[in-house]
Amino acid sequence: MQLSETIKLYMTKEQKNLIVMAMNGYISTVNSLVSVATNGTSISKYTTADVDAALPSALTNQCIRDARSIVNKYNKDCRKVSAKNKKLAKQKSAVTIKEPAIPVLKRPCCYINNQNFKIKDNYIDFPVLIDGKSKRISVRTSMTDRQKMIFANAKLGTMRIVCKGNKIVAQVVYEAAELQYSDDGNVMGVDLGIKCPAVSYCSDGSVKFYGNGRRNKYMRRHYKYLRKKLQKAKKPAAVIKINNKEQRIMKDIDHKLSHDIVATAAAHNVSVIKMEQLQNIRSTTRTSRKNNHSLHTWPFYRLAQYIEYKAKLAGIQVEYVNPAYTSQRCPICGNIHHANDRNYTCKCGFHTHRDLLGARNICNSTEYVGNRHTA
Template identity: 30%
Template structure:
């Protein structure tokens, strides 16, 4: 699945019609929240049977849009449950849908060439689409599915999900391991390191700027905050796209059949550090980078696996014994291996899957301290 974010070339009248639809859609979603919380019900069929008639009577939405509102609420609560925010021993948290995106399916939109026909409260409207080269490539090799209508900074976008047929999987047995981090953004077992110092410095600068503007509280400070809003996230996303693209290109060139990455589920809950370090680590986009690598690798026929990363940073990738790690330096006291700690971890991840890509140079370093010299 790929998503093409397509800008809509709407008139003022069409924009007001879409705004009215967005308000009514958010209102319908908010009417469903109390039912979900009281009944602990986020099954789509069950919630439909319980609330569909109510939505049709109390909102101006059509029949299919009521179904889509039910779908959006169920999807939101399932996501909250996956994140561990919905617990059996506590009340279901209430979600507020403010300016919510509007979910469209094949019954509520029609795509023809460079035009799209969208459902609104006052009937269907015809809107021209503004395509870029990236969007055209996605639509050219896939089947349009569901979509989300969103409003960003006064512009309407149609985020269309496109289903693409998977390419044949690679038959190669070679494996690449990828270790992600903060100081080193990513390291793969072929020997490439992607530094994260520049990105970390930029993020720290953005954080410092936001703190100064928020503590100021003046009108000009609020205006500046709106100007820089989202700039940090866009920068991180761009760097992650560039890094993932380079990683997948290297894997394809080396005829890699499987990419192995760390399973970092609930890693933020396990971070034990001071407030300043926690704030920095919690803002880091490890999972986003892994997701970019995953879908780009799958698009080229490379499989992606996630493994338990326990002791991968402390184990020697040469002899398998526990070594010593000091920041970026890894040293094995048993075989004498000296390597970058993240590079060593990536090779361990590749070895977990079975067949690791061999090092360019294999060195057997003896344990000199354990040997004795006999003088004759």
């Protein structure tokens, strides 16, 4: 499994200028190659000799690889759109889907493969162009003991140098070993929602509620209000800043939720975590003015992804089940009916919290639909 670590770079003024030039040259070269390829010229056999770039050959090679990848994805998207338009034409529909825009890189960055950089102690060595020649520079970093241990023992992948705010950081990909899945153990059902971000139910009977949905909704409303206010004041830079801050906060919340869920699973000897495959949830859920914004901005997919990759690292398998009637079916008698807000009461006398009912039914579900999540 591939993970990444972010390292802050402490550069001299000269080193910073060289790195900024490399990042700008990198995206300029990739965009140029993508433009050439989308205009009908094949770049499949391009080498560094075919590319005029103010970059070391190692970075130019990486530019060619990245451009090929971008063009392949663009061509794939174009074929999908073409197929959909043909289908619409057969149905005699007046609707036509526009072709995707040609991808353009805007954020300065550069990618360096694992053969062209070295991490030693608190320094990273990688090539840049100095006076027209490729030379390695050694940039000081600040790495934790954990990061040093990872880089010393793990197989490293690509390193990306990118601007993060006013700082320049290196993001290093590495291979993390996955534990073997165990067949022995409990099963955990996890129900994701808005009012209650997550509820877990284990086959041993243990229950846990995670997060505070009311606080999350308040934060989203607050940042939506700030964005609206700044948009009226015509301050687009401030709008982007506020939006980025909200995204960082919500990602941090999702990371903490997923960590707690997997830690609870490990503590209860869980071998399988089951979740709903929330496909088309935004088009099938009943909406209202009160929850419409929350529903259409809630990152169900991201939280499920975080749970999945953290579970893999812990040696716990993740499965997705059919979500139909998980919050309506009585686990005792099997009758189906709606809950009254958060309270679920069945004619047979069974009563519980609606989200806990969902987690319990997910845990007991045998309607396995795959190990990939879609939203």
